[in-house]
Amino acid sequence: MIQKLISNIQKTNAPVVVGLDPMLGFIPEHIKNNAFAEFGETLEGAAKAVWQFNRAIVDAVCDLIPAVKPQIAMYEQFGIPGLRAFQRTVDYCRKKNLVVIGDVKRGDIGSTSAAYAAAHLGRVQVGEKLLTPFGEDFATVNPYLGSDGIQPFLDVCREQKKGLFILVKTSNPSSGEFQDRLVDGRPLYELVGEKVAQWADSCMGENYSYVGAVVGATYPEMGRVLRKIMPKSYILVPGYGAQGGKAKDLVPYFNEDGLGAIVNSSRGIIAAYRQEKYASFGEAHFAEASRQAVADMIADINGALGH
């Protein structure tokens, strides 16, 4: 799947991923009203609104981008109907030939990690049948529990040609509380990065590994160091736009081949119509505003990269 991600990035000339994190507050009133008219103010109604909103945005931007990243928490908060909307979104995006990164941040040990890996990247055996529960292409994974927790994900990635992005240095202000603490004079995130590099070596595609890392755009100096520590890992970069990361900050996350990183924007794209810059589209044309925001983001990043 790393090959498909790279191929999609090269085809679109766009090292970007759109985060499908549909908070109800981002969804235009006419979509919510229609959904509530059908299902009431229920979890089903919320899920219907989420799905209609996602589909319109995906339809509007899918030819410009290589990948999407649905954040499962935003679906899980609407219970079973919400998770059904997550599944529909994953299926729909895959049909559109987009690579789907499930932002699930799962992580456990042994058979429990194996169950999460099966749920999101693999298949589960039921009697004689092998069934696909959610079927994303990549998943984000939390490394705090160590190799026991990662190994079952690696096994599924090898078997299914799927991929991971392992949390190394997150984009939030308090990410340093534990991640930056010095161990033998070096921050913990570097040690995690070294482990990621080892795991990556054991799961290689052609030039890049199935095993990537999450490194926030808000810490470009750390990105520069981590890029070197994990040369074969794709870096998924959150924090561009709404969280404050600028295009010029993204340069160190890329390798000299122009590859090696993919930059996420969520609300900056899906809620673009609420920004002053795109207000002229109007709420009714929210998806066109998202398309323009994607085009602007790609131009901004490629400008900084000199592509």
Next chain:
Amino acid sequence: MIQKLISNIQKTNAPVVVGLDPMLGFIPEHIKNNAFAEFGETLEGAAKAVWQFNRAIVDAVCDLIPAVKPQIAMYEQFGIPGLRAFQRTVDYCRKKNLVVIGDVKRGDIGSTSAAYAAAHLGRVQVGEKLLTPFGEDFATVNPYLGSDGIQPFLDVCREQKKGLFILVKTSNPSSGEFQDRLVDGRPLYELVGEKVAQWADSCMGENYSYVGAVVGATYPEMGRVLRKIMPKSYILVPGYGAQGGKAKDLVPYFNEDGLGAIVNSSRGIIAAYRQEKYASFGEAHFAEASRQAVADMIADINGALGH
């Protein structure tokens, strides 16, 4: 909810929690055959088997124990039908007056953590309505992202009187890879424990906090230290039984008031009928085997504690 947990523990005189982690391999053939006859070898069939299995075990043990801990990965692997079985299990156990600890190990930042907190412990606003997505009483949470990731869970705990168990030192062999690394001469898990103590202080019940910690039974010396660092936090202790933790190892996890810890066993209870010790019950009487295993576990732990 910490008050209810303590009250349930005192009523049953049983500081134990049964992990409802129903791998298909643990479920007796007659239950699977019935479920597959109705739904085929499908995710629905697997979920039906899981639910029937859980209900029989809960019916057999609910008067002996204060709490259950369903591991959501084991349900998530069966997709939407599996998550519906999770929800039915949560609802059923709450009706039986059991405290339900959702072993979800979620963790993210800001609005995403808020969405997970709403999903599992709180309510979500849809139009004018406040709806309950999954409604567990406690959730396990991963701290790697720092305070930004924990704060939204604390807010929901205060508002809803729900609780957390934050991963501090996990029971698995490779938990030391990151958790044991020395920071200023002290292992990282101690720093995480200190943070847990601060978070706990901000969410107090009567004598204990809504904010607890996960510390594996397999590291009793670390348990002793962490008990002192987090005096107001209940400790959820995995690793007893199948993972190798012994009853005498559990003593340091408790406070002098005889409270402060709750010990989990999952497969040791739910798959008891497959152990030689309980084989005489036979597969048909798997739930009675689980009941006997619970009684034996309680006696074992209370013996070690001198209760």
